[in-house]
Amino acid sequence: MEGLIFGSLEELPSVVEKLRPHRVVILTNTTLERLWLGKVMELVGGEAIVIPDGEEHKRLETAVNVWNMLVDMGFTRRSLLVGLGGGVVTDLAGFIASTYMRGTMLGLVPTTLLAQVDAAIGGKTGVNFRGKNMIGTFYLPDFVLIAHETLSTLPxxxxxxxxxxxxxxxxxxxxxxxxxxxxxxxxxxxxxxxxxxxxxxxxxxxxxxxxxxxxxxxxxxxxxxxxxxxxxxxxxxxxxxxxxxxxxxxxxxxxxxxxxxxxxxxxxxxxxxxxxxxxxxxxxxxxxxxxxxxxxxxxxxxxxxxxxxxxxxxxxxxxxxxxxx
CATH class of the missing domain: 1.20.1090.10 (Dehydroquinate synthase-like - alpha domain)
Structure with a gap:
């Protein structure tokens, strides 16, 4: 799959630079905010949107809140949304990027074993709605960076x-x-x-x-x-x-x-x-x-x-x- 990269977080700047985004926004959760957000922002800059941790937040209401924030930030179709986190974050980031202005640039940095081997690979996005992933899209990210060091903080x-x-x-x-x-x-x-x-x-x-x-x-x-x-x-x-x-x-x-x-x-x-x-x-x-x-x-x-x-x-x-x- 084009855009699948095995390496370290240090490769992020060159990967992002190739896309020449108008703006970079990192979507992550409260747990990753504490563990890896600082490092990622140090590498690529940009702004951050932090959502609560947990499967119960993988829902349309969360997507609506993020859409609102992206509009307020001046996020455009030439902007890059980076999903930093596990399957909940990567699924949400993909869904939001695929639907906002009918599609924006998307990068994923999966930080859990489940996301690195499965959830972040393949372009499936979604939110839970009366069942698991009942609302979603197929939308390939511009890149998926699998950085093994992020697994070091995994419980x-x-x-x-x-x-x-x-x-x-x-x-x-x-x-x-x-x-x-x-x-x-x-x-x-x-x-x-x-x-x-x-x-x-x-x-x-x-x-x-x-x-x-x-x-x-x-x-x-x-x-x-x-x-x-x-x-x-x-x-x-x-x-x-x-x-x-x-x-x-x-x-x-x-x-x-x-x-x-x-x-x-x-x-x-x-x-x-x-x-x-x-x-x-x-x-x-x-x-x-x-x-x-x-x-x-x-x-x-x-x-x-x-x-x-x-x-x-x-x-x-x-x-x-x-x-x-």
């Missing part, structure tokens, strides 16, 4: 949150599965491999009409779990639970060895069980934007590195949910 729970997505990539690609079995942890090489894998899939299917759907492995269940928990269960942990459900569906349909996924999740210290009743999860799944005509759609593993996107009967899904409850 343990956020490392776990990112490892949920890494586990997903391990099921999707045999090379990543081999890497994490040897070194089940967070390394620059692993981050790079996951990001490049997603970028390659996105290049082949930007609008999610075909192959890109495989990246939703575990997410049909995960989004339902997140909503049922009022987003108290973090996305990556919900994905881990969803991976286990998908593995069980694969076991029933294709004889997939679900133990491979359970072993992987245990090695990372990720959950393999979910806390909800099968019926309530299925009810939420029917509302998921990935559902086809209200029917349940799953990414189902047949083997490591081989998955199918298909409608799955409700009874099979409920059985898998009951086995992982």
């Amino acid at each position: 343990g729970e956020e490392v776990l949150n990112g490892l949920g997505e890494v586990a997903k990539y391990a099921v999707l690609k045999g090379k990543i599965y081999g890497m994490v079995r040897k070194f089940p942890g967070m390394t620059p090489e692993l981050v790079r491999e996951c990001a490049l894998f997603k970028a390659k899939v996105v290049e082949e299917d930007f609008m999610e009409a075909g192959k890109r759907r495989i990246l939703n492995l575990g997410h049909t269940t995960a989004h339902a779990i997140e909503k049922l928990s009022d987003y108290r269960i973090k996305h990556g942990l919900a994905v881990a639970m969803g991976l286990m459900v998908a593995a069980k569906v694969g076991e029933h349909l294709y004889g997939f060895d679900a133990g491979k996924v359970e072993e992987l999740l245990n090695a990372f210290g990720l959950p393999t069980r979910h806390p909800f009743e099968a019926g309530e999860i299925v009810r939420e799944m029917r509302l998921d934007k990935k559902a086809w005509r209200g029917r349940l759609v799953f990414v189902v593993p047949e083997d490591i590195g081989k998955v199918h996107v298909e409608e799955v009967g409700e009874e099979v899904v409920k059985r898998a949910l009951e086995e992982t409850a």
Whole structure:
């Protein structure tokens, strides 16, 4: 994917200079304001907009507040909005940049493992509206700078949150599965491999009409779990639970060895069980934007590195949910 850069924050000035923006505004949250905003502003200058930290602030009201501030700042289509933060910030920054004046320049500096391997890659933007990412756009950033040093301030729970997505990539690609079995942890090489894998899939299917759907492995269940928990269960942990459900569906349909996924999740210290009743999860799944005509759609593993996107009967899904409850 053009504009995907692996390096350090020190590369920001040259990356921004190439775009020759009229104005630079950095969108970040209260946590990153304390940790990395000063460094970034020292490197590229500009102004900052700081939003509260947390998934509950990824909503239209936050976008409206930021739009208002951008208008007051004189932000134009030739201005650059830089999203500095995790998935909430990068999703919001993308949504705001894609809709303000029908599109402005956008740069992303993901600072969490989850954002570096997944959320900031691929041009999906969105806000939560009666469900996860129900309102959003497809909008490629001008650059994504993956600076490994920003992970040094990541708390343990956020490392776990990112490892949920890494586990997903391990099921999707045999090379990543081999890497994490040897070194089940967070390394620059692993981050790079996951990001490049997603970028390659996105290049082949930007609008999610075909192959890109495989990246939703575990997410049909995960989004339902997140909503049922009022987003108290973090996305990556919900994905881990969803991976286990998908593995069980694969076991029933294709004889997939679900133990491979359970072993992987245990090695990372990720959950393999979910806390909800099968019926309530299925009810939420029917509302998921990935559902086809209200029917349940799953990414189902047949083997490591081989998955199918298909409608799955409700009874099979409920059985898998009951086995992982």
